[in-house]
Amino acid sequence: EAYGLEQPLWFAPDGVKDEFSWRRSTDFEHVAAEVRAVREGVGLMEISGFAKYSISGVGAPAWLDELLACRLPEEDRMTLAPMLNSKGKLIGDFSLANLGDNEYFVAGAGVAEAYHMRWFLQNLPDDGSVEVMPHGAGIVGLSIAGPKSRQVLASVTSEDVSANAFTFMDIREMDVGMAPCLVGRVSYTGDLGYEIWMEPEYQRHVLGVLLAAGAEHGLRLFGSRALNALRLEKNFGSWAREYRPIYGPYEAGMGRFVALKKQADFIGKSAAMAEKEQGGxxxxxxxxxxxxxxxxxxxxxxxxxxxxxxxxxxxxxxxxxxxxxxxxxxxxxxxxxxxxxxxxxxxxxxxxxxxxxxxxxxxxxxxxx
Structure with a gap:
């Protein structure tokens, strides 16, 4: 479970059980089939277990600029956002989306939500210019990924999601079926893909229209074990494994997302500069x-x-x-x-x-x- 939300590890056919082993076990060939479905067609997985936050207010851009090491994205765009402590070590790894009108959507590791909220509140200005709202189970999500994922999304929305109109790391509000959703063009699989966020009362509807639209494309559900196999092919690290407070951003290969030249004196900036110069x-x-x-x-x-x-x-x-x-x-x-x-x-x-x-x-x- 992840904060009370069931997270599928893999989808077992009837009669097959998950058997623990230090070696490869009963899940191996079935996880392989889930991976193949994503790489060759389209897969769908649950992403509600991620932590989700809304950050808003007239002071939100300046506050985020000092809280996060990245350069803030333009409106309707996303970026990967490392967060450092004063020693320049990684304490957060988020996707940051600029929704316009001083409103931002942030997604990160669900297991670190309480820790990150403490850090946000500890560094929040006391003038009321910034509001941080953790959504918990109030926002849920689905992800579709694979070379046919664009065709599936295009068939369930009136928005133009073609390659030129909806580019990598774009984010946009759109109806999926009859449900209002926030859709970002990004995927931890490292493939063409989309993250689709909605309020809980719409999730079953969104799932239904995606499954129906994906049927002709061979859409298959996949779990977190397949996701692990997919992200490994891209050298993508994960929170609490590759990214932890004992590593610096340049040690962890995240230096390209650290904006040392931006004007804001973000937390950990001087330490990050020293790490870049000295190598860690x-x-x-x-x-x-x-x-x-x-x-x-x-x-x-x-x-x-x-x-x-x-x-x-x-x-x-x-x-x-x-x-x-x-x-x-x-x-x-x-x-x-x-x-x-x-x-x-x-x-x-x-x-x-x-x-x-x-x-x-x-x-x-x-x-x-």
């Missing part, structure tokens, strides 16, 4: 691992030339690319070594290869197209 100590890296029948789950040792040099943060089997993937941190000084890597899985050291480019769509042509 660690680097997040992605590896393809030569495995048998078990994949990493996190905290496995990363070896280089016979010595333990780092640790795995997350991973799994990337079904779309038919390889086992591990993400983890290693010292900056050896982070670009080509050979000599091994990752320990169930007591056995398995050879690993540094994977610099994403396995899927390395130029992001599908995601942005």
């Amino acid at each position: 100590t660690m680097r997040l890296r992605t590896f393809v691992v030569d495995v048998k029948d078990a994949d990493v789950i996190g905290d496995e040792a990363i070896w280089l030339n016979g010595e333990v040099r780092g640790w795995v943060t997350s991973g799994g089997y990337a079904h779309g690319s038919s390889v086992s993937v591990a993400m983890g941190y290693v010292p900056w000084g050896c982070a670009n070594e080509d050979d000599g890597w091994e990752i320990e899985i169930l007591g056995e050291r398995r050879s690993a290869k540094l994977q610099v480019e994403p396995l899927f769509d390395p130029k992001a042509e599908r995601m942005r197209g």
